[in-house]
Amino acid sequence: MPNNTPNDYKEAIRIKFEREKDDGIYSDYLSNPSQASLRDLCWRIFKSDIINSDDLAIYYNFFKFNFDPNNENTSTSYTDKFKKVGDFLKREKEPAKIDTVNLAGILVGFELRPYQKFNRSLRNEGKEPVNDSNNGEPSSDVEEIMRGCNLPQSDPDEKGEKNESGVDKNTELVLVQKKSEGAIAIYLFKSFIEKICYKFSKRVLRTISITVIIFLCGFLISHYAFPDKECMQWSGDHYEMVDCDLKIQGLVKSANIEILDPTLVHLKKIKVCDTTTYFDKNGVAIIWYAKTANGVDFFDAHGRHPENNSPLRPVTRYILNKYVRSETGK
Structure with missing residues (x-):
């Protein structure tokens, strides 16, 4: 008998995590599955084409809420949600x-996700009977509606019994069920x-x-806060x-001068x-x-390297161990 209970599903994902954290492609994130590391890994995976x-x-x-590829969420409330994922993986x-287990399955690369797929796959391997609706497993919506309909079930011991029209009772029940399932499928499709x-x-x-x-905010800031100087230049x-008409020797404009960007003008490079x-x-990175x-x-802030x-990416413990602590430990 295949092992396809929720507990088996959880254990399979944890075993996958133990393998991936040592030598997997995302071991940098999984070796120390903090909230920020799992958040960054989630963003990287969902931005890829394998989703x-x-x-x-x-x-x-x-x-x-839906995933937005154009908006990397690093808020505290968003990051805190990964704590229960890390607690699960670390037992x-x-x-x-x-839902927490299913998301953990994505982060560790467990292919038989979500649980319905894991359950269905192992049932098929064990050659147990599978419902043909919805690729072998009825959706929760269908199951709920079917339970609410209280449709009659056929009894295999009533073979040969016929109704007044001469139709086998079991055959009649199957036809009624199929007709109801068709109406339910149309209803669910329209709702979807x-x-x-x-x-x-x-x-x-x-x-x-x-x-x-x-x-509008960028325009107002650049127009009213910096009316005379509408360009900026990286200085160390x-x-x-600076003035956009600033020139250096030879009457050639400096290549480092660029249009003022209010989101970058206060960016500073720091020594760590x-x-x-x-x-x-809360474990959220404040250094980039x-x-x-x-x-x-x-x-000291998000943006791009000048x-x-x-x-710029949020710092991770892996980066610190590799580039900061290795240097200071020499």
């Missing part, structure tokens, strides 16, 4: 909901389309509103506001050491980094 509709559904069921606490359209329109409207607000470890505070009390030809540069335009 599917099942994973997107798992993401929605866990966070109660410190059993999750209350299967309506939900998708509503979420899509709401998401587009929200994105447009946020874009307009950011644009910070930006300086063992006493630097890298994370807040980017790799360079000479190693790693650290900054010299090579690489996107």
Whole structure:
């Protein structure tokens, strides 16, 4: 008999985690599965092309909102949700909901996810009977509606009994069930389309509103706060506001001068050491980094590297161990 209970599913994911944290492709994140590390790994996986509709559904069921590839969420409330995922993987606490286990399955690369897929796969290997509706397993919505309908069930011991029209009773019951299942399938499909359209329109409207607000704020800041100096220039470890007509020797404009960006103008490169505070009390990174030809540069805010335009990433314990503590330990 195949092992396909929820506890078996949890154990299979934990075993996968033990393998991946040592020599998997995401071992940098899983070797020390803190809330921030799991959050960064989640973002990296969902930004890739390997994600599917099942994973997107798992993401929605866990966070109660859809994944947005254009908005990397690093808020405290978002990061805190990964604590229960880490506790589950480290066997410190059993999750209350299967959604936590399903998300953990994505992070460790467990292929038979979500649990319904794991359960169905092992049932098929054991050659147990499988319901043909919805690829071998009826959805929870269908099951709930079917229970509410109280449809009559056929009795294999009543073979040969016929109704007044001369039709076998079991055959009649099967026809009634199939007709009801067809109506239910149409109802669920219509509900699914309506939900998708509503979420899509709401998401587009929200994105447009946020874009307009950011644009207006940037324009007002650049126009009123810096009326005379609308360009900036990187100067060692910070930006300086300069006149866009500033020229250097030979009457050639400096290549380092660029249009003022209110989101970057206050960015500063910092020197770090063992006493630097890298994370807040919730484990969220407050220092950002980017790799360079000479190693790693650290900054006090999110943005891009002013010299090579690489996107700044939140610092991780792996980066600290490799580039900071290894240097100070020499």
